[in-house]
Amino acid sequence: MRKIMLPVVAMLLLLSTMLHAQEKVDMGMMQKIKDEEKNNSQITTIAHNITDVCGPRLTNSPGYKRAIDLITKTFRDWGLVNTGPEAWGEFGRGWSTEKSYVALKQPYYQPMIAYPVAWTNGTKKQITAPVILLDKLDSANIDKLGADLKGKIVMVKTANINLRSAAKAYSTRYEDSVLNKMPDTYMLNRKQIDYFVPLVNNEYKTTLYLQSKGAAALLKSNSSGRDGTITVDGTSAYAKGYDAPLPELVITREDYLRLQRMVTDKENVQLEMDVQNKFYDDDLTGYNVVGEIAGTDPNLKNQVVMLGGHLDSWHSGTGATDNGAGCIVMMEAMRILKTLGVQPRRTIRIGLWGGEEQGLYGSFGYVKNHYGDPKDMKLKPEQKDVSAYFNLDNGSGKIRGIFLQNNEAVRDIFKAWLEPFADMGATGITSSNTGSTDHLSFDAVGIPAFQFIQDPLEYETRTHHSNMDNYDHLSIDDLKQAATIVAAFVYNAAMRDEMLPRKPLPQPERFIFETDTPF
């Protein structure tokens, strides 16, 4: 058998090489990258530092600043150049919780799981107050309650009284068969944004109105949360001119439904709470953090291959999967390449962005400063020197392929780049778009920008923006695989003769996440 089979295998290998004859891949270097990650991975250390040690990384808040400092130091220790924080413009205020205590006090005592919504006020002191049920969060319903609202803890009636089912697994992986057929994912269009932003701003204004009527606090919950997991984000009050609303607390779905049943029963339900939040006004500037491995080819070293993800997080967890994971992987990819002593022809630059959760602000600001503004499409000279930007921000799942973002010209290149990693599960190439994260900022000014396809694991079901977005919900093996593949992609992009082919320049328009008002 062996004698017969060998020539067939050789022929197939030759055929495969011919098909991508134009795209050379340095298989020796691919193996070195795999070996470095397999034998000397620093993923657990980086992950522990970014999550446990820094704590929550809400933009412009102490944990975010700890992360910027820690990463700057790490980059320097690794020997990266041109590293450090880089201001991108005005973000607004930082915010953190200094104390958060919420409990059911009447008709009996029980501690409750609760987290303050970011950029809301605290209660000033410990309070004990009755819970009141509002039919709908609007000014008419607030007015209907009148003076009854004063000093009360408000909750808004929900009609959705069943927990999400536990009969399906919370953590899943993609079947191989779907990878090449991945549809557009996380895409929002201008119309959706223009519909969505006024709603959010309207809710924000209603909470200010509720505050003006003397309500003590507002309780919230998320219909998909269960088991002690709750999803918490923030208000617009990070931005200058936006006042902080009354204390808003997210509690478990189970407690929310219990309180609703009890208040509906006309029981005397009282909560005890002590919530102290702090705003940071000292520096409203937003920062990213960057670092480079300098290019070595005299003709190409002014060209750049970029990789990144957002560093900021929400605050009830430690932003492990959103988007510690992306930062950990991109940092580890840089470490692998630096440790291997690669001499890239183009410069390799990592950018970890702030303010993503409020509207991709950090990456958009960076692009605007360096490459141009999509609104008028007046591009800066550096725009033409960025070969590609690679992003990671869909949780802790390993890389299963890549979204082409409708750039069909890169298909065969990426096919060749993925081939050495087929045995690690990364085989998918889909022409679709994926949205809602920082590659959009680059894509908007015509720079080839890509987000990888990642196994979903429990990202959408459990960790995304939740109090369970912490180290122990990371899949370390998945992150190792992703770092290996990202290092390879970045290396290939830095070494090939040509930059990556580009799509036609988009029409000038407002950047998709740019709005008149913050949200």
Added chain:
Amino acid sequence: MRKIMLPVVAMLLLLSTMLHAQEKVDMGMMQKIKDEEKNNSQITTIAHNITDVCGPRLTNSPGYKRAIDLITKTFRDWGLVNTGPEAWGEFGRGWSTEKSYVALKQPYYQPMIAYPVAWTNGTKKQITAPVILLDKLDSANIDKLGADLKGKIVMVKTANINLRSAAKAYSTRYEDSVLNKMPDTYMLNRKQIDYFVPLVNNEYKTTLYLQSKGAAALLKSNSSGRDGTITVDGTSAYAKGYDAPLPELVITREDYLRLQRMVTDKENVQLEMDVQNKFYDDDLTGYNVVGEIAGTDPNLKNQVVMLGGHLDSWHSGTGATDNGAGCIVMMEAMRILKTLGVQPRRTIRIGLWGGEEQGLYGSFGYVKNHYGDPKDMKLKPEQKDVSAYFNLDNGSGKIRGIFLQNNEAVRDIFKAWLEPFADMGATGITSSNTGSTDHLSFDAVGIPAFQFIQDPLEYETRTHHSNMDNYDHLSIDDLKQAATIVAAFVYNAAMRDEMLPRKPLPQPERFIFETDTPF
């Protein structure tokens, strides 16, 4: 086809009737029971009252007393007779939490999910203290730390650093095919108990030693907990002569592992906590609650058919699936029968038990008072008048069949009784034993006592003894099905000419859960 098939179906039906010719089932009444539950179910009301309204029902604690009062009133409202609390002997002290606040204070602030272990002390006042890691919870390791322990929050090193997988569904149901082959379940033998109790008592004594050395608190976690769900039980300090140990707090697995990583890293980790617990010494007596529908056959009304489950719960949830579910179903079965105005030949008696979680104390005490002590097998005259005891205590899952508890003589009877409910999924009869709950107290003195087979749902994986054991984790449809079937079983047992056949009387021995020391 139809003409040919019909006689075959008729023949099969006839055959089926003949096989159980000796066991008559009143199919009209079965239908009435089904209809009453389908059209007028009170399951949601009872469930809401037992869980949300009463709160946690830790034995001899305020929530347990609220439940006894509420159920007594409910039974009276329904027209049950001989109802009310019934003392069974000395249990010990009640206990409740009046305040429970735990947060990470250094190196950054974040609130933590935590619940005090029952029958432990509080912190007296709010404290901020460093966390220290003990290699093992024993006196040698405590001595090794010496004066370093004073004022510290202690945690014990765990080697198990991975979360339970989320790749399997948390809520499951049995395949039909396994129902007749269910193995022995939840069974503990004397050897296991005699091994287990000294371990528990040793841990208890070690915590007293830790307290004597001045440690501020002990942190615990459960290796199977995740997502914000934590499992909390209690110490032996409910019993007279057992001192309360230092504050013990159960925290999430995620926080526990985070703290362990940070303390191992030699970071300065400090927690802020304020835990106020209260002991209730005013009445050490343990109580069950009972109620009856009186028998009407002059020759049989002194005989009794019993149904029940334990009413007490742990305290971090509201004991919805353990064992609110069993109480709700048994109460609803009584309500169905009373509402239908059945005239049972035998007396039907419901008993809801206390102190089950500490060792089946309430049911055992009841049996000892009324029917005899398994230690000497000196039986009281009433023992011979109990036809059967039916128990429910395996969560919120619907009834899929019944454990015969090795009493093969009842197999054909139960087969006939289950037949009208095959379309509701209850088809399984297994000769196996199931343990760890109150039917054992009856079984131990020779009374036919049975636990139903129930779909597992998320009982073992999520709710059992956890902070998620609350109303919203009940499956209302499953409880309705169970109430229907229990009402039918109890009715059948009360109406048939003979009592249920008995197994030979067991040999005198210590009751399985009876130990020299509480645990």
